[in-house]
Amino acid sequence: MQKEAAAVVIGAGIAGLAAARVLADRFARVTVVDRDRLPSGPESRRGVPQSAHPHALLAVGREALEKLFPGLTDDLVERGAVWADVVRDAVVWQLDGYRTRVDSGVTLLFMTRPLLESCVRRRLRSLPQVTILDETAVAGLAGRPGERVSGVDLADGRTLAADLVVDASGRGSRSDRWLRDLEFPSPPESVITVRVHYTTRLVRGRPECLPGPGMIIVAESPPEHRRYGAAFSVEGDRWLVTLGGFHGAQAPTDPAGYQEFADSLPDTPIAELLRHAEPLTDPVAYTYPTSRRRHFERLRRIPAGYVAMGDALCSFNPVYGHGMTVAAQEALTLAECLDRHHSTAVPMARDFYRRTGKLISVVWQMAASTDFAYPGTEGPRPRGLALTHWYQRQVFRACHVSPEVVTTMVRVQHLLEPGSALLRPAMVAKVLRAARRAGKVPETRNAFPARSIDRRL
Ligand SMILES: Cc1cc2nc3c(=O)[nH]c(=O)nc-3n(C[C@H](O)[C@H](O)[C@H](O)COP(=O)(O)OP(=O)(O)OC[C@H]3O[C@@H](n4cnc5c(N)ncnc54)[C@H](O)[C@@H]3O)c2cc1C
Numbered sequence: 001m002q003k004e005a006a007a008v009v010i011g012a013g014i015a016g017l018a019a020a021r022v023l024a025d026r027f028a029r030v031t032v033v034d035r036d037r038l039p040s041g042p043e044s045r046r047g048v049p050q051s052a053h054p055h056a057l058l059a060v061g062r063e064a065l066e067k068l069f070p071g072l073t074d075d076l077v078e079r080g081a082v083w084a085d086v087v088r089d090a091v092v093w094q095l096d097g098y099r100t101r102v103d104s105g106v107t108l109l110f111m112t113r114p115l116l117e118s119c120v121r122r123r124l125r126s127l128p129q130v131t132i133l134d135e136t137a138v139a140g141l142a143g144r145p146g147e148r149v150s151g152v153d154l155a156d157g158r159t160l161a162a163d164l165v166v167d168a169s170g171r172g173s174r175s176d177r178w179l180r181d182l183e184f185p186s187p188p189e190s191v192i193t194v195r196v197h198y199t200t201r202l203v204r205g206r207p208e209c210l211p212g213p214g215m216i217i218v219a220e221s222p223p224e225h226r227r228y229g230a231a232f233s234v235e236g237d238r239w240l241v242t243l244g245g246f247h248g249a250q251a252p253t254d255p256a257g258y259q260e261f262a263d264s265l266p267d268t269p270i271a272e273l274l275r276h277a278e279p280l281t282d283p284v285a286y287t288y289p290t291s292r293r294r295h296f297e298r299l300r301r302i303p304a305g306y307v308a309m310g311d312a313l314c315s316f317n318p319v320y321g322h323g324m325t326v327a328a329q330e331a332l333t334l335a336e337c338l339d340r341h342h343s344t345a346v347p348m349a350r351d352f353y354r355r356t357g358k359l360i361s362v363v364w365q366m367a368a369s370t371d372f373a374y375p376g377t378e379g380p381r382p383r384g385l386a387l388t389h390w391y392q393r394q395v396f397r398a399c400h401v402s403p404e405v406v407t408t409m410v411r412v413q414h415l416l417e418p419g420s421a422l423l424r425p426a427m428v429a430k431v432l433r434a435a436r437r438a439g440k441v442p443e444t445r446n447a448f449p450a451r452s453i454d455r456r457l
Contacts (some may be wrong), residue, residue, distance in 0.1 A: 015310020061325025080235025180405030192379035
């Protein structure tokens, strides 16, 4: 890169902030443009409506962000983020039974999305080569048609020149139109219709009713049922509770209906948490219609000086908690590509899409194979679904009794091991044996009053 090179990032979400950190080491000037007013503290904002809902940051995502922003983890913990082992500290009802609880070594930090974003933003703001322009909307890409992007046109009529533009404007990215305006094709898309509903409320739980720090999940079993409830402990001794499901299974936003929905889940811990908690916010609803992947890696012609990343590149079904983690990994990939090519020309962008495409494919397939357990899911179906779903049920059942299976399963879910870790012959044998054993353990459904939640688990 030339000494005076400039970069512009569209969007100050997690993807944009992570990208800007990488660019700050490689460009003389980096400008992050966001149409929202960016608060100085951990507040929700209009441009990220999902921020009121739970956001799990997977272990590899936290490690990637820590690499980009050293000290971030300590900062988050100091501000109240909660460390928890995803097996030991998680009360999970799935496939008619509770997961066994053991030390898995897979630890997560639980916090609200606004806390994470505000800590990352503060660190970025301290870099002298980075400018954050808030309340400033991008209206299009500037450039030479058919050749390269050379900046962004702002809605207020100004143009910001740049050697590299990173589109991190989220799943609503307008770049299909913007690229067509510069005579570039827009990428083909894969879309999976999931219609996932979240209705979320922040509460303060009474200590005697809580299972300890961590999370509670109560999920109905597909294909017959499609609802779930989840509660995550977050900063300020609070719990972020969300109720919902796939394909129209939506919890009401009125408090009485909300409690009724929780009461009707297959077991009681979330209902009891809510019943004894102090509500801090009204329930708010969000519907996520489709997972959407834009295949830049398949385009014959792409512009120099431009890459899309984060949700603008691929928006994953949020229930599996992959979006921020993949965005952080994409930022590290961008750093590798810039260092390898020392340029913002087409080969750098192609390399970026090729490498991120591999990562995205793994995560996309993993999510899709679970999405299609729900009738009503539409889109490109992975192959061998009947066998996948049968084996998934054996794994979930085995997790009721087997520490080794549950640990391997969460390591796969958290992208610490490939999916093949669950398919090795010795593991398959363990899964099948444990699933048989689990079938013989009596159910504990609906048997526990709130006060005994901690004792029974
Ligand atoms: C309900 C829900 C729950 C989720 N839960 C999880 C979870 O548990 N774990 C997880 O990892 N991920 C989760 N996600 C996904 C996660 O929110 C995203 O993957 C993540 O925020 C990365 O997004 P991003 O930075 O690409 O886009 P966003 O966070 O959407 O940010 C885009 C930014 O671009 C700005 N912008 C847009 N257009 C313009 C423009 N024209 N000009 C200037 N600025 C613009 C917006 O104001 C915004 O700040 C969830 C998503 C939803 C919907």
